[in-house]
Amino acid sequence: MAKTDGNGYTVLFATIMVVVVGGILASLAQGLKPAIKENERFEKQQNILYAMGVNENVEGEGSVNFIPTDRVEAEYKKYITGSYIIQNGKITEDEGAFAIDMKKQSKLSKSERKMPLFIGERDGQKFYVIPMYGKGLWDAIWGYVALDDNLIVQGAFFDHKGETPGLGANIKERYFMDDFTGEKIMNGNKFAGITVAKGNNDPVNNTKDDNEVDALAGATITGDGVSAMIKSTLKAYIPHIQNMK
Amino acid sequence: MGLLSKKDQKLILDPLADDNPITIQVLGICSALAITAQLKASIVMSISVLFVLGVGNVVISLMRNIIPSKIRIIVQLIVVATLVIIVDQVLKAYAYELSKELSVFVGLIITNCIIMGRFEAFALGNGPWRSFLDGIGNALGYGVILIIVGFFRELLGSGTLLGFKVLGDPIEKTGLYAIGYENNGFMLLSPMALIVVGLIIWVQRSRNKALIEEH
Numbered sequence: 237m238a239k240t241d242g243n244g245y246t247v248l249f250a251t252i253m254v255v256v257v258g259g260i261l262a263s264l265a266q267g268l269k270p271a272i273k274e275n276e277r278f279e280k281q282q283n284i285l286y287a288m289g290v291n292e293n294v295e296g297e298g299s300v301n302f303i304p305t306d307r308v309e310a311e312y313k314k315y316i317t318g319s320y321i322i323q324n325g326k327i328t329e330d331e332g333a334f335a336i337d338m339k340k341q342s343k344l345s346k347s348e349r350k351m352p353l354f355i356g357e358r359d360g361q362k363f364y365v366i367p368m369y370g371k372g373l374w375d376a377i378w379g380y381v382a383l384d385d386n387l388i389v390q391g392a393f394f395d396h397k398g399e400t401p402g403l404g405a406n407i408k409e410r411y412f413m414d415d416f417t418g419e420k421i422m423n424g425n426k427f428a429g430i431t432v433a434k435g436n437n438d439p440v441n442n443t444k445d446d447n448e449v450d451a452l453a454g455a456t457i458t459g460d461g462v463s464a465m466i467k468s469t470l471k472a473y474i475p476h477i478q479n480m481k
Numbered sequence: 482m483g484l485l486s487k488k489d490q491k492l493i494l495d496p497l498a499d500d501n502p503i504t505i506q507v508l509g510i511c512s513a514l515a516i517t518a519q520l521k522a523s524i525v526m527s528i529s530v531l532f533v534l535g536v537g538n539v540v541i542s543l544m545r546n547i548i549p550s551k552i553r554i555i556v557q558l559i560v561v562a563t564l565v566i567i568v569d570q571v572l573k574a575y576a577y578e579l580s581k582e583l584s585v586f587v588g589l590i591i592t593n594c595i596i597m598g599r600f601e602a603f604a605l606g607n608g609p610w611r612s613f614l615d616g617i618g619n620a621l622g623y624g625v626i627l628i629i630v631g632f633f634r635e636l637l638g639s640g641t642l643l644g645f646k647v648l649g650d651p652i653e654k655t656g657l658y659a660i661g662y663e664n665n666g667f668m669l670l671s672p673m674a675l676i677v678v679g680l681i682i683w684v685q686r687s688r689n690k691a692l693i694e695e696h
Contacts, residue, residue, distance in 0.1 A: 246549040253556065257563050264570055271574035279577065298644070402518025402639065402669050440652060453666050 278305045280334070281312040287380035287393045288356045288363040290315050298410050316365075318355035327353070327476050338369035338378060351472060355480075356382070363390055364477050370465025373457040374398040377407065377465065381416070385481045387474065389430070392416035394462065404458030415441040415449040421470055423447055429467035432459035485614070492614040496622030502595045503626040504682045505692065509595040513627055514674040516586060520643050523631030526586045527624030531617065533564050533590050534599060538616030540564075541604035548605070557600040558591075565590050595623055630677045638668030 240249075282302035285291065290311060292301040303311050319333035324347050333352035341349050354365040363382045370377050379394035394407040406412055419430050419441075433448040434456070441449055451459045485493070502508045516522045540560050541548075548556050569587045572580035580587075590596070599619050604612040635641055640648040640658075649656015651664060667673055686692045 240547065240549045241551070242549075246551050249547070249549050250552060250555075253559065257559055261563065261566055264567060268570050268574040272570070275573065275577040400518070401516055401522045402635070454669050 275305075278308050281308045283380050283393050283395070284354055284356075284365050284367075285311060285315060287365050287391045288315065288358060288382040289391045290356075290358060293410070300408070300410050300413075315356045315358055316354055317357050320353040320355070322351040322353060322473070322476055323349065327480075336367075338367055339376065342369045351469075353473065353476070361390075362481075364473070364480075366469060366473050368465050368469035370461050370468075372396050372399045372407075372461045373404050373455075374400070377458065377461055379407075379462075379465070381466065381470070383421070383470075383477065387420070387422050387477065389416045389419045389421065396458070399458050400455070402454075403452065404455040406452050406455065407458060407462060412449075412452060418444045419449060420445050420447060421466075421474075427471055427474055429463065429470055431463045434459075489611065489614055492611060493618040493621070496615075496618040497625060498622075498685070499689065499692065501622045501626065501685075502598070502619050503623060503678065504685055506598070508598050509593050509623050510675075510678070512586075512589050512593055513623075513630060513678060514671045515589065517627055517631040517634050517674050517677075518638065518669050520628065520631040520635045522586070523627040524624075526589070527620070527627050529568065529586055529590055530593060530596070530623055531620040532568065533561065534596050534616040534620040535613055536616075537561055537564055537596060538599055538604040538612040539609045541600045542607060542609040542612035545605050545607075553605065554597070554601070557597055560600070561591050561596055595619055626678065626681060629681060630674055633677055634668045634674060637665050638673075640664045 240246075282291075282305070285303055285308065286300070291303060293299075294301065302308070318329060319331055320327050321330040321333050321336070333354065336350055336352045338352075341351070344350075352367055354367075356363040356365055362385060364384075365380050365382045367380050368378060375397035377394065377396040377399065379392060381389060381393075382391045384390050392413050394413055396405060396407060399405040399407065416430060421427065421429055428447040431448050432451045434451040436446065436448045436450060438446070438448070439450050496502055499505065503510065503513055512526060516526050537560055541557060544556070565587055569580065599616060603615045607615070632642070635643075636647070640646060640651055646656075648662065649658045651658050
């Protein structure tokens with residue numbers, strides 16, 4: 237029997253291993269935390285600006301191009317003119333809106349939930365950028381939808397944590413997000429939201445008043461998740477936006 | 482390959498063809514099915530596994546004489562998980578865009594049976610240099626299959642390669658689509674990855690009869 241087979245040795249080895257690995261990972265996480273936090277902040281600014289059309293997308297080309305991270309801070313200050321928090325039916329101006337963690341808020345009850353709203357202005361036009369958070373097939377999905385005064389979508393950005401590459405993950409592709417631009421969320425005077433619809437016979441989304449965009453093939457549940465997220469989120473914001481214009 | 486002895490060369494070259502982890506040993510199939518709908522994802526996954534398997538094999542090999550045999554599987558698991566977390570955190574801090582691309586795959590690396598398989602079958606019984614070569618060889622063998630499968634699935638399923646529309650535009654009907662070609666959406670679903678892997682196994686075994694198992 238080798239010396240490494242004893243119970244005492246096994247327990248000692250396991251203990252030392254846990255301490256060493258724990259130490260390495262904890263110090264690594266601590267050391268990298270500031271850099272990671274900053275990256276996450278830049279990303280959020282990029283996403284909000286992207287939804288209201290402040291991005292470096294090339295017309296006719298299919299890739300998503302954000303404002304580069306070295307400029308995003310300044311651009312964000314320039315374009316975003318107001319941050320608000322809606323809670324329990326009341327809306328207050330609050331710089332803290334940016335720091336709100338949508339994941340945490342989604343777990344709270346409706347009356348406790350804080351809903352951030354960002355107001356932006358570009359070329360004299362006003363945008364209401366609404367953050368949202370929902371469920372896809374495997375994990376969380378989230379996004380930002382920019383509305384104008386007439387409650388018409390002016391831009392959308394979606395992202396996901398773990399949707400299937402090539403299928404549900406394509407909600408963050410331009411051909412899906414671009415479809416939302418110009419789409420109405422009201423049907424007459426009634427709130428309708430936007431449905432990610434299969435078989436609406438409108439693959440390039442020419443009809444903008446049908447409250448529908450074309451779905452992604454092979455990603456039914458992710459698409460349904462996007463529809464549900466848009467509906468439930470926007471519904472809560474509409475009365476406030478109508479009061480603000 | 483003048484740098485390596487014959488035996489060391491075998492460690493790199495064997496897993497590429499005649500001892501391929503996917504087509505011969507049938508390991509790592511799960512990730513081969515899950516992420517090969519796009520060529521880019523296949524390439525990124527191959528590189529990640531290359532890193533984790535190369536480094537992991539060396540770490541396990543260095544510890545091979547002090548690991549208690551009763552808990553060796555757990556020790557191996559901890560080594561993989563630690564490496565994966567380190568990769569994930571460093572990428573998040575210094576290459577944020579890339580880390581977003583990798584998000585799903587990083588977790589999937591831990592479940593890759595090739596990694597545990599090589600730790601158990603090779604690194605526990607061999608020195609660090611040979612273990613490193615074995616890790617690189619097996620990761621390359623895995624990567625080759627992943628990239629072949631990803632290539633065909635993206636080409637036939639979406640008509641693109643690395644996102645470029647190589648066959649024309651399906652909506653505007655240009656290129657091949659002008660003469661009635663259609664994308665095969667079925668290629669994007671996991672079962673087709675299994676069939677593509679099956680075809681590779683078939684081609685490989687019909688070219689080299691020695692690989693056919695006798696039953």
